Amino acid sequence: MKGRKLLMIPGPIEFEPEVLRAMSAVTTSHVAPSFINSFGNALDLMQKVWLAPNGQPFVVAGSGTLAMDMAVANLVETGDNVLVVSTGYFGKRYQDILERYQTNVTFLDAPVGEIPSLESIENALKSKAYKLVTMTHVDTSTGVLVRPKEIAALAKKYNALSILDGVCSVAGEEIKQEEWGIDVVLTASQKAVGVPPGLALLVASSKAMQTWEHRKTLVPNYYADWKNWLPIMKAYQGRKPSYFGTPPVNLIMALETSLKIIHEEGIAIRVQKHQQLANAFREAITALGLNILPSKKEDAANTLTAIYYPSGVEAGEFLKQLSKLDVIVAGGLLPELKTKYFRVGHMGAVTSIDIISTLSAIEFALVKCGFTFESGIGLSTFQKILNKEIE
Numbered sequence: 198m199k200g201r202k203l204l205m206i207p208g209p210i211e212f213e214p215e216v217l218r219a220m221s222a223v224t225t226s227h228v229a230p231s232f233i234n235s236f237g238n239a240l241d242l243m244q245k246v247w248l249a250p251n252g253q254p255f256v257v258a259g260s261g262t263l264a265m266d267m268a269v270a271n272l273v274e275t276g277d278n279v280l281v282v283s284t285g286y287f288g289k290r291y292q293d294i295l296e297r298y299q300t301n302v303t304f305l306d307a308p309v310g311e312i313p314s315l316e317s318i319e320n321a322l323k324s325k326a327y328k329l330v331t332m333t334h335v336d337t338s339t340g341v342l343v344r345p346k347e348i349a350a351l352a353k354k355y356n357a358l359s360i361l362d363g364v365c366s367v368a369g370e371e372i373k374q375e376e377w378g379i380d381v382v383l384t385a386s387q388k389a390v391g392v393p394p395g396l397a398l399l400v401a402s403s404k405a406m407q408t409w410e411h412r413k414t415l416v417p418n419y420y421a422d423w424k425n426w427l428p429i430m431k432a433y434q435g436r437k438p439s440y441f442g443t444p445p446v447n448l449i450m451a452l453e454t455s456l457k458i459i460h461e462e463g464i465a466i467r468v469q470k471h472q473q474l475a476n477a478f479r480e481a482i483t484a485l486g487l488n489i490l491p492s493k494k495e496d497a498a499n500t501l502t503a504i505y506y507p508s509g510v511e512a513g514e515f516l517k518q519l520s521k522l523d524v525i526v527a528g529g530l531l532p533e534l535k536t537k538y539f540r541v542g543h544m545g546a547v548t549s550i551d552i553i554s555t556l557s558a559i560e561f562a563l564v565k566c567g568f569t570f571e572s573g574i575g576l577s578t579f580q581k582i583l584n585k586e587i588e
């Protein structure tokens with residue numbers, strides 16, 4: 198394809214052709230029977246993909262940051278104590294959002310590449326009554342993967358709600374929202390869910406909905422208020438027309454298409470595929486002599502990998518060499534390490550062929566930057582590990 202580039206960043210990702218076709222379908226009225234059915238299907242499918250059959254799904258036009266904002270705008274009130282468990286850039290963002298709602302934020306982080314210990318989380322929860330705990334499943338700035346099940350269980354033990362920022366994990370990493378008792382799992386369309394940017398998605402537990410119903414004060418954010426959106430979601434799920442704000446019709450049709458693909462493949466298989474590709478990719482990167490940001494391999498995400506440049510390799514030159522081969526990766530995001538590492542997204546429709554192309558381009562760029570290693574060792578390691586895993 199002329200001018201085709203391989204997009205290997207942590208969102209937007211490469212999308213399935215069927216999803217892109219849904220984007221280019223004729224735009225119908227938002228109350229056309231066919232669209233009502235698509236929207237209803239998308240909401241039903243969210244409950245299945247999130248493994249939250251009794252959860253309340255919300256789909257609104259916006260990015261992942263709106264999903265983060267909407268979750269807390271509806272759940273917190275002035276003066277509430279909130280615990281932010283941070284593993285990077287997006288933990289800081291949650292702190293910023295929560296401070297806007299005049300909550301008392303306790304910000305718990307760890308050295309770059311590490312996760313605050315369960316013990317430190319429990320100590321914080323013991324120290325005073327918290328309304329809620331937030332965590333980032335995969336912090337896209339570091340590629341660190343937290344274990345939401347354990348943190349959500351601690352939140353529950355201390356009677357706090359839990360919110361999982363799953364923007365870089367939903368449909369790529371294992372999440373059992375209802376079984377694990379997570380109150381809100383949120384994401385955005387352009388990451389592992391596999392739909393062009395523009396949708397904020399979340400599923401709220403019945404406990405979260407009850408907390409919202411029993412608020413003493415109005416939600417101080419008009420667009421994000423569940424009062425405006427809950428009747429709309431209920432109507433579409435009941436296959437009835439409704440209106441509050443015009444839904445992004447084509448994006449929602451694309452969401453229905455992508456969630457169908459994910460659900461038909463099976464969420465467990467999909468998660469396993471991400472794990473296999475990511476594991477083989479990490480081993481390949483290690484074989485090249487490069488280090489990843491997460492301190493422990495078991496804390497590394499399966500949707501993206503953050504990789505330190507080896508000494509002597511300069512960010513600008515490396516990324517330029519890669520883009521010569523039409524492979525697009527992302528630079529660093531953590532302000533303090535921005536030029537020290539790069540990030541490769543490997544989620545959604547990604548295939549082993551895409552990763553082989555990427556590894557080959559990485560090897561080429563490293564050679565051009567004067568870094569030496571056994572030629573082809575990254576590629577052969579990837580194939581060896583992957584073949585063993587899928588045998």
Ligand SMILES: *Cc1c(COP(=O)(O)O)cnc(C)c1O
Nearest residue numbers: 260261262287335337364365385
């Ligand atoms: C991408 C991302 C966000 C922000 O999503 P936007 O759609 O860019 O607003 C939040 N959290 C995590 C973990 C992300 O990866």
